[in-house]
Amino acid sequence: MTVPGPEALIEAHDLHYTFAGGIPALSGVDFAVRPGARVALLGANGAGKTTVLLHLNGSLKPSRGTLRLGGEMAGYDRAALMRWRTRVGLVLQDPDDQLFAGTVYEDVSFGPLNLGLPEPDVHARVTFALEALGIADLAARPAHMLSFGQKRRAAIAGIVAMRPQVLLLDEPTAGLDPHGVGQLLATLDALAAAGTALVLSTHDVDLAYGWAETVALMDRGRIIAEGPPEAVLADDAALARAGLRRPLLIELAFQARAAGLTSAQPFPRRAADLAAWLRSAQIVGA
Amino acid sequence: MAAAAMDLIDRIAQTNRWSRRHPAEKLMLGGGLLLLSLILPAIPAGPLVLLAAASAVLVGARVSVRDYLAILAAPLAFLALGAVVLAVSVQPDAGAPWLAASTDSIATAAAVTLRALAAVASLLLIVMTVPLTALLRQAHRLRVPAPIIEIAVMMYRFIMLAFGMAARGQQAQANRLGYRDIRRAIRSSGLLAATLLPRLLDRGRRMEIGLSTRACTGELRTLAPAVALSPAFLSGAVALHASIAAVTVAWVTLVPSPA
Structure with a gap:
C-alpha cells in the first residue's frame, strides 16, 4: 500500500504480530512516516492501532516483517533501541503508565537526561516543553494531584522535551474535554510547524478528517485504506468494514448534494469552512 | 483509615504555603524542636515546643485546623491511653485488686505525655510541610x-x-x-x-x-529546579530554638521545683 522511499523516517513492511495466547494483532501492515507527516491511524477498538504504534518505536518486535529507520534496518539491541527512541517518541494512551517521578518537572526531565544532555540543556528543554503544553504552573505538582487532562499534557511534555523527529500519540484526545482537545491540537500544530512528523491513533473520524493530511484506516490488524482524508473518509465500503462512519462534514456535504443544493467541490474540512462552502455552492433559495 | 490519613498528609505536604520552601529549612526547624522536646525538662519546654510547632504548621504553613486535628487525632488517642496507664496503677491488696493514682504518678504521666506530644508535633511539622518528593531529592543531595x-x-x-x-x-x-x-x-x-x-x-x-519509550537506561535520573535556602528562615528557626531553651533554663532556675 505504501510505496517505499528513501526519504521515509520510518518504514514498516508486512508487519505481523501475535499476542500471547495466539490472538493475531497485526496481519501484514505496510506503513511509512515521512518528514512533516500528519497521519491519523484510524480504526475501531481492537483494530491494532496501539500495536502498530508500539512497533514504530521498537517497543514490540514483529514476528514477521521489517522496519527501517531512515532507510536502515532497525535493530533491537540496547544501542539501536536508544537511537530509535531518540528519534521516535511515543506518548502512551494512559498517562499514568508514563508518569513516575515525584513532580511534573522531574518527570519531564527524565527523557532529556537519558539522552545524555548536560543539565543546563535539560533545564532549558523542560522549561520549553512545560510552556509548549501550557503546564508551567504545574511543574512542582506530583502526578497523582493532576487532573486527567493535565496528566495527559505532562506525559506529552515528557516526550516533547526529547525533541523527537517523529511523535507518535496513542489516542491523545481520549478522555479530554473539547477545550482540552482544542489546546492539544494547537500544540500539535506548533510541533508540526517546527518540523516534527506526527502520527496519532484515534477512532474519532471527525478529528481525523479535520486534522490529518493522511488517514490510514485500520481493520483487524491491517491497513485497509490510506490516503487524503477526503478520499478515505468518503469511501463508504472501507468505513463500513472498519466499523466507522463518515465524518459529519462529509455526511452534510453528501446530503446537500443529494438534495440538489450544491455540487461544489471540495468538501469543507473544518466547521468554520462550512459556511463559506455553502455560500460558494449558491444554495437554491438562499 | 491509614490510607486516608496518608493521603491527607500527602495532600497537605504538597499544597501548604511552605511546601516549595527548601526542605532543609523545615528539617532544621522541626528537627531542632524535636531535639529540644527530648533533652529539655518537659515542663515548661513541652508546652513551648508544642505551641511553636503547632503555630508553625497552622500560621506559618497555613494548614487548616481541621486537617491538623485529623492527623493529630491518632497519636493523640494513643498518648491519652498511655497517660492513663502511667497515672493509674493496679494494686492487688488483700481481697480484690483496686486502682490507684498518686500525685507522683500523675506528675510523671503529665511530663511523659507533654514530652511525647511536643515530639509528635515537631515531627508532624516536618511530615506535613515537606513533600515526600522534596525529601527524597534532599536525600539524593545527601548522597543516599x-x-x-x-x-x-x-x-x-x-x-x-x-x-x-x-x-x-x-x-x-x-x-x-x-x-x-x-x-x-x-x-x-x-x-x-x-x-x-x-x-x-x-x-x-x-x-x-x-x-x-523515553530511552530509559535502567537508571531513573531526574532533575528539579534549584530552590534557594533562605537565611532569614534559618536564623528565625535558630532564634526560636534559642528562646525556647532560654525560657526553659530561666523557668527551672527561678521557679522552685514542687518536690
Whole structure:
C-alpha cells in the first residue's frame, strides 16, 4: 500500500504480530512516516492501532516483517533501541503508565537526561516543553494531584522535551474535554510547524478528517485504506468494514448534494469552512 | 483509615504555603524542636515546643485546623491511653485488686505525655510541610545511594496509584450496594484487595514500556529546579530554638521545683 522511499523516517513492511495466547494483532501492515507527516491511524477498538504504534518505536518486535529507520534496518539491541527512541517518541494512551517521578518537572526531565544532555540543556528543554503544553504552573505538582487532562499534557511534555523527529500519540484526545482537545491540537500544530512528523491513533473520524493530511484506516490488524482524508473518509465500503462512519462534514456535504443544493467541490474540512462552502455552492433559495 | 490519613498528609505536604520552601529549612526547624522536646525538662519546654510547632504548621504553613486535628487525632488517642496507664496503677491488696493514682504518678504521666506530644508535633511539622518528593531529592543531595531513592520514588508513585485505584474501586462497589452491611462490606473489600494486586502488576508492566519509550537506561535520573535556602528562615528557626531553651533554663532556675 505504501510505496517505499528513501526519504521515509520510518518504514514498516508486512508487519505481523501475535499476542500471547495466539490472538493475531497485526496481519501484514505496510506503513511509512515521512518528514512533516500528519497521519491519523484510524480504526475501531481492537483494530491494532496501539500495536502498530508500539512497533514504530521498537517497543514490540514483529514476528514477521521489517522496519527501517531512515532507510536502515532497525535493530533491537540496547544501542539501536536508544537511537530509535531518540528519534521516535511515543506518548502512551494512559498517562499514568508514563508518569513516575515525584513532580511534573522531574518527570519531564527524565527523557532529556537519558539522552545524555548536560543539565543546563535539560533545564532549558523542560522549561520549553512545560510552556509548549501550557503546564508551567504545574511543574512542582506530583502526578497523582493532576487532573486527567493535565496528566495527559505532562506525559506529552515528557516526550516533547526529547525533541523527537517523529511523535507518535496513542489516542491523545481520549478522555479530554473539547477545550482540552482544542489546546492539544494547537500544540500539535506548533510541533508540526517546527518540523516534527506526527502520527496519532484515534477512532474519532471527525478529528481525523479535520486534522490529518493522511488517514490510514485500520481493520483487524491491517491497513485497509490510506490516503487524503477526503478520499478515505468518503469511501463508504472501507468505513463500513472498519466499523466507522463518515465524518459529519462529509455526511452534510453528501446530503446537500443529494438534495440538489450544491455540487461544489471540495468538501469543507473544518466547521468554520462550512459556511463559506455553502455560500460558494449558491444554495437554491438562499 | 491509614490510607486516608496518608493521603491527607500527602495532600497537605504538597499544597501548604511552605511546601516549595527548601526542605532543609523545615528539617532544621522541626528537627531542632524535636531535639529540644527530648533533652529539655518537659515542663515548661513541652508546652513551648508544642505551641511553636503547632503555630508553625497552622500560621506559618497555613494548614487548616481541621486537617491538623485529623492527623493529630491518632497519636493523640494513643498518648491519652498511655497517660492513663502511667497515672493509674493496679494494686492487688488483700481481697480484690483496686486502682490507684498518686500525685507522683500523675506528675510523671503529665511530663511523659507533654514530652511525647511536643515530639509528635515537631515531627508532624516536618511530615506535613515537606513533600515526600522534596525529601527524597534532599536525600539524593545527601548522597543516599540512587537505587534506594529510585525504589522509594517508585513505591511512592505506586502507593498513590493504588490509593486512587482502591478509592475508585470502592466507590464503584458502593454504587452497586457492595457495602450495605458488614458481611457484604468484608466480602467487597476482599474482592477489591484481590483485584488490586494484578492491576498494579499490569500497571507496572505498562510503565516499563512507558519508561523505555523515553530511552530509559535502567537508571531513573531526574532533575528539579534549584530552590534557594533562605537565611532569614534559618536564623528565625535558630532564634526560636534559642528562646525556647532560654525560657526553659530561666523557668527551672527561678521557679522552685514542687518536690
